[in-house]
Amino acid sequence: MRKLGPLALVATLLLVPVDSASAKTKVDAFAAKYHLKGTWKAKDADKDGLKNLKEFKLGTDPRKADSDKDGLKDGDEVTSGNNPRKADTDGDRVKDGAEHAGVVTAFDGTSITIREFATGKKLKATLDTDCTPALAEDETADDSGFDDDDSVDVTEDDELGGFFQGEEEEEEDVDPNADASTCTDDELEKGVVLQSAELEDDYLVDYTLA
Ligand SMILES: [Ca+2]
Ligand SMILES: [Ca+2]
Ligand SMILES: [Ca+2]
Known part of the structure; x- marks a missing residue:
């Protein structure tokens, strides 16, 4: 020094x-x-x-x-x-x-609590990690009456038969969980989505800032 x-x-x-x-x-x-x-x-x-x-x-x-x-x-x-x-x-x-509009005050990986600045109220929500992708479009295309070589050879009866056959199979393919999911494509990519949310008590949300 x-x-x-x-x-x-x-x-x-x-x-x-x-x-x-x-x-x-x-x-x-x-x-x-x-x-x-x-x-x-x-x-x-x-x-x-x-x-x-x-x-x-x-x-x-x-x-x-x-x-x-x-x-x-x-x-x-x-x-x-x-x-x-x-x-x-x-x-x-x-x-x-x-x-x-607010800040996260708690998050344990499953539930999240957000305090809203405008009201001081807390918003609680749970994360849905079980998003179910929507059914792939028209998976029954091969049963529609068209041959594999794309040549068109369809009689009226075949067309009707194919139509109804496809409709029946489509019903069988419906995933019972699909309708319950609110996942969007973006949310599916992230793997999580807000499943439910509720405020701690009843009040009208007013985002008007002073
Ligand atoms: Ca600032
Ligand atoms: Ca001050
Ligand atoms: Ca000040």
């Missing part, structure tokens, strides 16, 4: 109280700017989920619940990992409030 000369050592020691004074001045200036008095540090003046001192540290407005006007309260921005001072944190041209 490089030795400090006498003057450098004195200067270093002097920096400590100077920095502390500077920080105190900034806090006082912050309090004065936003008219915060008394035990203001532990209070949440704008009810956005962040205490005033936290807003000072983050550089957000303690008098505005949504400092960057992106539709998300400052506290919800922190909870969801977004920047409360930037309207479009991930830079995808969609404001944070438009793509973060």
Whole structure:
């Protein structure tokens, strides 16, 4: 470690109280700017989920619940990992409030709980990992009366017979689980789908953001 000369050592020691004074001045200036008095540090003046001192540290407005006007309260921005001072944190041209309606508070691999920012209510859902692919289209084509070489040789009776034969086989091929599945192709690729979801209690969902 490089030795400090006498003057450098004195200067270093002097920096400590100077920095502390500077920080105190900034806090006082912050309090004065936003008219915060008394035990203001532990209070949440704008009810956005962040205490005033936290807003000072983050550089957000303690008098505005949504400092960057992106539709998300400052506290919800922190909870969801977004920047409360930037309207479009991930830079995808969609404001944070438009793509973060809530946050996952629990997920055990089967059930998932999401807290909605707008209402504070919790949405619980289970994942369906038993998606059943839809039946392949017209698997009975070979029984439709056409020969394997694609030549057409169909009498009226054959056509009717083939039609009914195909219809019967199609009924036999119906998977009893197919109708119960709500899986889409995209969901099938992922292998899971939200099977059911319900709110903790009855209320009307209102996504209007303040
Ligand atoms: Ca606040
Ligand atoms: Ca705020
Ligand atoms: Ca933001």
